[in-house]
Amino acid sequence: MKRVSNGFRRTTTVTVVSVFMASCAFLAGCADMKMGSQEAKTTATGSAGGATSQNANSKLEKCAESLGTLAVVEDTNSPWYGILTGQMKLGSTTPVLKMLVQQSNCFVVVDRGRAMGNMMGERALAESGELRKGSKFQKGQMVAADFSMSPSITFSNMNAGGAGAALGGLFGSVGALLGGSMSAKESSTMLTLVDNRSGVQLAAAEGSSRNMDFGFLGGLFGSALGGAGGGYSNTAEGKVIVAAFTDSYNNLVKAVRSYKAQEVKGGLGTGGHLGVQGGDN
DSSP: OHHHHHHHHHHHHHHHHHHHHHHHHHHHHHOOOOTTOGGGOOSSOSEEETTEEESOOTTSOOOSSOOOEEEEOOOTTSHHHHIIIIISOOOOSHHHHHHHHHHHTSSEEOOOSTHHHHHHHHHHHHHHTOSOTTOOOOTTOSOOOSEEEEEEEEEEESOOOSHHHHHHHHHHHHHHHHHTTOEEEEEEEEEEEEETTTOOEEEEEEEEEEEEEOTHHHHHHHHHHHHHHHHHHTOOHHHHHHHHHHHHHHHHHHHHHTOOOOOOTTOTTSOOSOOOTTOOO
16 A cells, blocks of 8 residues: 555656646746737837838828927826826826827927936036036037927727627627627827917817727637737727827828918917907007
């Protein structure tokens, strides 16, 4: 009995070790880290360096020459921003927008965000005498922002439905099962461009996007649906919002490329022609 017991223990130990090793091998195979994964990309792709860009979205509007310097300014006190960063747990839109702007070559981006604190910190060090000689942090180095571009999300519905109900009506209980896994994600965004010297709004552009999320169907039928099914099944709320902002920016570029200044007789800000009785016109 003792021999049988020892043999049983040895067999059990070997089996456990084998299962453990096989599990490790399986998990190692699942840990397939991919750089540049297409499933993780948004409509804002690639990189920008100066006036050049790499792997930018082919549908992004471009300019042959820059129209001025631009700062991206978010109203962090707006309700949409609180929903974006709180409820939806997404980050600031500024990094994505700045890359799109630089890739388009329509404006030169200047930073007026958190990096501004670092810039002023370096200047404070220079004034205190802590920086090495020749650091060139003297006054007059910073570039002015000719324009400010402000983003906002005017509408966002991450469970618009419609398609699921339609499938249920067409195919009964099977359609209802399939439709229950499907939802439409929609977003509408706005970009406004303001002249920093005069405070005049130069342009405004709306953008929108809609995508169908197949839920667990993407995992079940990803290979059968091909690239479209796989892409939709991995689409996050943030990708829909980025797509809407890309559309907004394209529309903004189209507007400023054919820009014509608005004119008021007598000049801007001199009273206009909508006076009231008793007013000093």
